[in-house]
Amino acid sequence: MFSIELDEALQRILKIFYRMGIWQSDEEPNYLKVAKKFFYTFFGALYPIFFTANAFLCDRNESVFSVQLTIIAAVLYVKILYVLFKKQEILEFLFDPIVVHSIENREEYDETVKKIKEFMNFVRMYCLATFVTVPLLIVIKFPIFSADKGLPFFISFSWNSSEIIYWLAYFFVSLSSTLYVTANLITILIWYMLLNYSIEYELLGNKLRKLGVGMKAVKKQKEFRLIQRSGFVEDLIVLIKAHRNLNETIERFRSFFSTLFLVQITTSGIIICTSVYSLVFSSNQNIVQIEFYVVVLLYAIFDIFLIMYLANDITVASDRLSYCLFESNWIEQTESCKKYVVIMGEVLKQPQQLVVLIYPMNLETFMTIVNGAYSMFNILKSLQ
Numbered sequence: 001m002f003s004i005e006l007d008e009a010l011q012r013i014l015k016i017f018y019r020m021g022i023w024q025s026d027e028e029p030n031y032l033k034v035a036k037k038f039f040y041t042f043f044g045a046l047y048p049i050f051f052t053a054n055a056f057l058c059d060r061n062e063s064v065f066s067v068q069l070t071i072i073a074a075v076l077y078v079k080i081l082y083v084l085f086k087k088q089e090i091l092e093f094l095f096d097p098i099v100v101h102s103i104e105n106r107e108e109y110d111e112t113v114k115k116i117k118e119f120m121n122f123v124r125m126y127c128l129a130t131f132v133t134v135p136l137l138i139v140i141k142f143p144i145f146s147a148d149k150g151l152p153f154f155i156s157f158s159w160n161s162s163e164i165i166y167w168l169a170y171f172f173v174s175l176s177s178t179l180y181v182t183a184n185l186i187t188i189l190i191w192y193m194l195l196n197y198s199i200e201y202e203l204l205g206n207k208l209r210k211l212g213v214g215m216k217a218v219k220k221q222k223e224f225r226l227i228q229r230s231g232f233v234e235d236l237i238v239l240i241k242a243h244r245n246l247n248e249t250i251e252r253f254r255s256f257f258s259t260l261f262l263v264q265i266t267t268s269g270i271i272i273c274t275s276v277y278s279l280v281f282s283s284n285q286n287i288v289q290i291e292f293y294v295v296v297l298l299y300a301i302f303d304i305f306l307i308m309y310l311a312n313d314i315t316v317a318s319d320r321l322s323y324c325l326f327e328s329n330w331i332e333q334t335e336s337c338k339k340y341v342v343i344m345g346e347v348l349k350q351p352q353q354l355v356v357l358i359y360p361m362n363l364e365t366f367m368t369i370v371n372g373a374y375s376m377f378n379i380l381k382s383l384q
Helices: 008-019 030-057 060-085 087-094 106-140 163-183 186-209 221-256 258-280 287-319 321-326 335-348 363-383
Strands: none
Touching (some): 008 087, 008 106, 008 186, 030 060, 060 087, 060 186, 060 258, 060 287, 087 186, 087 221, 106 163, 106 186, 106 287, 186 221, 186 287, 186 321, 221 335, 258 287, 258 363, 287 321, 287 363, 321 335
16 A cells, blocks of 8 residues: 655645744644734735735826735735634645545556656746745845835835835835745645545546456356455445545535635636736836736736646546446446446536536636636726
8 A cells, every 4th residue: 555745845835834933833832822823914914905005106007006916915815814724624634645645556656656746846846936036026126226216026115205114115015925925835735635636536536447357266156256246346335435535525625715716716817907907008118027027927827727727627537437437347247236336327427526606616717717807908908
């Protein structure tokens, strides 16, 4: 039996949460835990408030960008609240046996490890890009390197004339950005869990295909048939329970993260629209700032796309299970056993689909979001 340990990069993410005090150890006094949670909750809430105030004080084009940052910060603040107050549930999902996997076949194990490694290679590049880009954008607007006294991430602060307020705002934005980037690491954990749910459906499909195959042979043919049929039914019952457990776990996962998914779905179209608007109608000739607008646009698209893509993979993998079952050696079983197979086949014809409120999480919903963003952009363009 093989199992897959949590990747080192993901373990480091958990350590970062602990070292920053976002997560507390069991040995810490309760008053200290409450104080840390209160501090991060209050401090994190100031970020979207700051961008909202800035949106009213800037000119039109800069105001659109501030509105965009306000919405992004609001989504990230929801992630902060999840990380702060849902530590135990996140760890339970992350270390659930379904995510860890129990694999008997060496080839299946190697193939699963390969898929996870490919995903983790992408995650490492994502983390590297994030932890290089954010500090760079903070440093590049430091007064030594910039004369316009703007804030990090090219936030306009032209309406302010006070030197003290400028420095307070600069350090506030810098510290808040560090907190928000750290909290955004929960997104990687969500991706990892979604990926492993689809892998578990694939492993379950492989087990369904192998039903009735490779039974232990005995000398007498009649005894062999009895053992084969009995083993088929027993294995089928085990897989039925595994399928039910997997469905229930994914449903708990969907219900637990439904608020976050709903916020992402309802705001991603606006973020994409305002990102395109800022990029197209930006009057600034600063190449770095234009590149930053491109990065924000890619983040806006990618943040919702990967969630929808991985959730869609779960639906696709679960939809194959009925075909896998009928590829097994079920035709040679008893009539009563065949009835169980037919009934189970009908159950498996209903794929697992993650639905948040009225929005199914799949690629079709992603395209709807993109089309909605395009329509909103045309409206903004006509008002230009």
